[in-house]
Amino acid sequence: MPEPTAANIPRSQGRRLGLDMAKTQKWIFLTIAIVPPFGGYLLFTLFPNLLSVYYSLLDWDGFTDATFVGLSNFVTAFQDKYVWRALTHNLWFMLTVPFLVVFVSLILAYLITNKSYRENGFLKVLFFFPNVLSTVVVALLWAFIYDGSYGLLNGILGVLGVDTGNFYWLGNERTALAAVIPAWVWGGVGLYVIIFANAMLAIPKSLYEAAVLEGAGHMTRLFRITMPLVMPVVRVGILFLVVGTLKSFEIILILTNGGPFGSTDVIGLYMFNLAFGDEYRNYGYASAIGMILFVILVSAKLITDKLFPNKGVEF
Known part of the structure; x- marks a missing residue:
């Protein structure tokens, strides 16, 4: 049985393969473009802010053991x-x-x-x-x-x-x-x-x-x-x-x-x-x-x- 080539692949199947490839490339591009800045935002902005909420409930000088004091x-x-x-x-x-x-x-x-x-x-x-x-x-x-x-x-x-x-x-x-x-x-x-x-x-x-x-x-x-x-x-x-x-x-x-x-x-x-x-x-x-x-x-x-x-x- 001959291997499939560009000449003998049906047109509908070729179109579908092209769409799948374009979709894959789009997701790869979005991942590269969005994940690094969004990860930086989570790591350097959102996470420290959430950590500050936790710290605000403590009596802590940064060195000794923290004491929970609530509000x-x-x-x-x-x-x-x-x-x-x-x-x-x-x-x-x-x-x-x-x-x-x-x-x-x-x-x-x-x-x-x-x-x-x-x-x-x-x-x-x-x-x-x-x-x-x-x-x-x-x-x-x-x-x-x-x-x-x-x-x-x-x-x-x-x-x-x-x-x-x-x-x-x-x-x-x-x-x-x-x-x-x-x-x-x-x-x-x-x-x-x-x-x-x-x-x-x-x-x-x-x-x-x-x-x-x-x-x-x-x-x-x-x-x-x-x-x-x-x-x-x-x-x-x-x-x-x-x-x-x-x-x-x-x-x-x-x-x-x-x-x-x-x-x-x-x-x-x-x-x-x-x-x-x-x-x-x-x-x-x-x-x-x-x-x-x-x-x-x-x-x-x-x-x-x-x-x-x-x-x-x-x-």
Whole structure:
């Protein structure tokens, strides 16, 4: 009996073999494309988070034997005045940093896209430059700016006739919290300038031309055309900034380490010091605070969605 070849295989059977081979290749491709990233997500994101839930029920310093304490860590956290102080500072940053970053970014992006400056390309690079720098570099730059002895801020104020002496802005309880905000805003504006500018460039020019023919000025075009059409992008930016101000602490760690006297402490930094600090180490209590922070982040996301609904705009 002759062996089957391409010439004597029935057409229907050949089609079926081709479909089976294509299906096999598809599953091989999906396995190679999905399994590694999904496995990394399970190993480095989901599993540590589930482990944190377990740790939050323990009294454990990471070295000695753990003791199961149930919800005791959560009760202690709600009674801890330092947790509430840190959350108050987070709320302050959440109400100021996203608003300032979005406001400044929208103005700069609108000027770049609607004014024919020859330096527009250079300005985009200049605005984005802080995002190229690491958080450590940004924090150190602003630490030098605020320095009391040779800081740039005191030097500028001295030129303007304001004698501040050797006042150290990050070393005073009255000014340290507010002094962190410009550093945070400066480090975040550049990215959103580029994002908002690209969103504005995607708006058809015909809309602006029609508005000009109707006699609309710059402010009318800004608030009646530009802002409504870029609002979905702005909404995503606000969401990222709100979540970032709640969970980020790196710039504060380098600038002030929560000082002076806890006046700039935030919940992420407090949790970090509880877990890895030298004076007091309790992974269980830090994990409980992490779970509380998780609930706050989810709530902040839901509130942001409520305040800034996702309304699709077609043009």
